[in-house]
Amino acid sequence: MKLVVSEQGIYLLFKPLVKAEAIIIHEDQVIAAGAYEKLSTTPGISEEIVFKKPLGPGFVDSHLHLDSIGFEKIVRELHGKNILSVLKELKQRGRRIGEWIVSGRLNPVVLEEGRMPIRSEIDGFISDEPVLIIHQSGHVGVLNTIGVRKATSILGSPDGLDVEHGYIYESSLWKLLAYIRSQAGDTELIDAFSKGFEVLRNHGVSAIGLAGIRLNEFKSLLDLYMREKVAIRTYAYILVDELTIHREEFHMVLKLEYPRKLSIKGIKILIDGALGPWTALLSDDYADAPGVRGVCNVSMNTIKDALKFSEEHGLQLAMHAIGDAALDIALDALKSAVNPSLHRIEHASLVRDDQLEAIKSLKPIIVVQPRFILSDKWMFSRVGERRIRWVYRFKTLSKAARLALSTDSPVEPVAPFETVYAAVSRGLLDGIDYGYDYSIEALTLLEALDFYTRGGAYALMDEKLGCLLPGCYGDVVEYSEDPLKTRNISELRSISARLVSF
Numbered sequence: 001m002k003l004v005v006s007e008q009g010i011y012l013l014f015k016p017l018v019k020a021e022a023i024i025i026h027e028d029q030v031i032a033a034g035a036y037e038k039l040s041t042t043p044g045i046s047e048e049i050v051f052k053k054p055l056g057p058g059f060v061d062s063h064l065h066l067d068s069i070g071f072e073k074i075v076r077e078l079h080g081k082n083i084l085s086v087l088k089e090l091k092q093r094g095r096r097i098g099e100w101i102v103s104g105r106l107n108p109v110v111l112e113e114g115r116m117p118i119r120s121e122i123d124g125f126i127s128d129e130p131v132l133i134i135h136q137s138g139h140v141g142v143l144n145t146i147g148v149r150k151a152t153s154i155l156g157s158p159d160g161l162d163v164e165h166g167y168i169y170e171s172s173l174w175k176l177l178a179y180i181r182s183q184a185g186d187t188e189l190i191d192a193f194s195k196g197f198e199v200l201r202n203h204g205v206s207a208i209g210l211a212g213i214r215l216n217e218f219k220s221l222l223d224l225y226m227r228e229k230v231a232i233r234t235y236a237y238i239l240v241d242e243l244t245i246h247r248e249e250f251h252m253v254l255k256l257e258y259p260r261k262l263s264i265k266g267i268k269i270l271i272d273g274a275l276g277p278w279t280a281l282l283s284d285d286y287a288d289a290p291g292v293r294g295v296c297n298v299s300m301n302t303i304k305d306a307l308k309f310s311e312e313h314g315l316q317l318a319m320h321a322i323g324d325a326a327l328d329i330a331l332d333a334l335k336s337a338v339n340p341s342l343h344r345i346e347h348a349s350l351v352r353d354d355q356l357e358a359i360k361s362l363k364p365i366i367v368v369q370p371r372f373i374l375s376d377k378w379m380f381s382r383v384g385e386r387r388i389r390w391v392y393r394f395k396t397l398s399k400a401a402r403l404a405l406s407t408d409s410p411v412e413p414v415a416p417f418e419t420v421y422a423a424v425s426r427g428l429l430d431g432i433d434y435g436y437d438y439s440i441e442a443l444t445l446l447e448a449l450d451f452y453t454r455g456g457a458y459a460l461m462d463e464k465l466g467c468l469l470p471g472c473y474g475d476v477v478e479y480s481e482d483p484l485k486t487r488n489i490s491e492l493r494s495i496s497a498r499l500v501s502f
């Protein structure tokens with residue numbers, strides 16, 4: 001038994017706010033909390049650990065991509081200021097996986113050109129090896145000519161490819177990435193997971209929802225958990241393709257015995273794409289692309305089959321729905337669920353007023369990414385004035401359903417206080433302009449911290465997460481500063497958190 005004490009106090013819960021001087025942790029659970037004087041005389045305490053900084057419960061990031069976080073640590077991030085320098089960087093230091101050169105994600109907004117490179121531009125630098133550069137959103141990539149040729153033969157057709165520009169979209173991109181990563185081998189994959197875990201630990205994230213993983217990747221992760229002591233708790237959501245292609249294997253994997261900190265929690269299904277590359281499914285045309293309404297990646301049959309399988313196996317269905325028309329599909333599917341409030345809707349970036357009734361009655365878990373507000377600088381031009389009020393309605397959604405905050409990392413940085421800052425500020429200090437007073441959708445600091453801890457616990461269906469009350473997991477985070485003592489919103493951004501290991 002360990003007595004953990006902080007000179008500045010320990011947050012046990014944010015809503016209602018509960019604080020204590022000390023807690024006792026036995027194995028990995030909190031068994032008592034209260035005043036130091038009272039707890040320190042408890043018989044059986046083997047060690048007393050005193051922190052100068054404030055402590056709190058581990059952050060629960062219920063939607064991120066651990067393998068991608070790790071692979072991005074392995075492949076070099078592209079930092080060039082324009083397309084020319086990005087391509088130079090890639091040629092000199094690009095990471096090879098199998099025969100491919102793959103980049104970390106590229107955010108075209110930071111480039112002088114404000115766009116992704118195209119096929120012919122990459123050919124100008126690298127023409128003898130296949131290249132794949134991935135867009136920040138993870139929903140589109142760009143290939144050089146030899147890359148287009150190889151991708152077409154790997155995928156069996158040029159579907160999802162814009163051969164002229166070299167763009168590769170959505171499910172075709174993910175299939176290609178899965179192929180490339182399969183060339184990486186188990187060792188590299190495990191290396192990627194380990195590197196991902198390291199990033200999470202250093203940012204105070206103690207539990208994650210792995211939003212989309214293949215069965216073979218999950219098995220590698222299981223290997224890692226069996227071999228090493230992993231501090232992070234992982235709740236995995238298997239990609240729906242695996243259900244279609246490897247149903248038998250899926251059944252077998254569900255019957256395996258798992259280490260304490262790893263489990264399969266559900267099935268991930270991507271209904272649409274993202275707003276950045278104009279692939280999120282809208283009920284009306286994009287304001288800046290007449291005639292374009294995005295893509296739908298799945299059929300209702302696939303969704304219903306996944307829902308049925310989930311409910312038969314005690315799993316959750318996690319449906320990615322960014323555009324309002326994708327949300328219609330998700331809500332429609334949930335109407336046939338036995339228990340709609342157990343399932344998750346990921347993102348819900350655009351919510352119409354008339355959809356709120358269905359959300360209120362179905363009460364799904366809605367997993368949002370506040371940091372998108374700061375990144376999606378093009379939002380107004382994509383959706384226009386009429387729809388801008390539908391964007392990132394966190395306050396409204398928190399009243400209608402269960403809300404959980406997450407990062408979708410590596411789309412956004414893992415750093416929890418970036419997310420908290422974005423949820424509280426809504427970019428008001430960062431020049432984000434929606435043309436109306438959207439501060440009405442801002443969360444309070446306590447709400448943001450609660451949705452990022454207890455909200456995540458609810459999303460991952462594990463009551464012991466996100467709190468340090470007796471009975472909760474003893475996953476303790478040390479903050480560089482007390483988040484509740486900041487004088488202004490922007491100070492939140494500079495707070496760091498790290499997971500404490502005992």
Ligand SMILES: [Zn+2]
Pocket residue numbers: 063064065211408
């Ligand atoms: Zn995601």
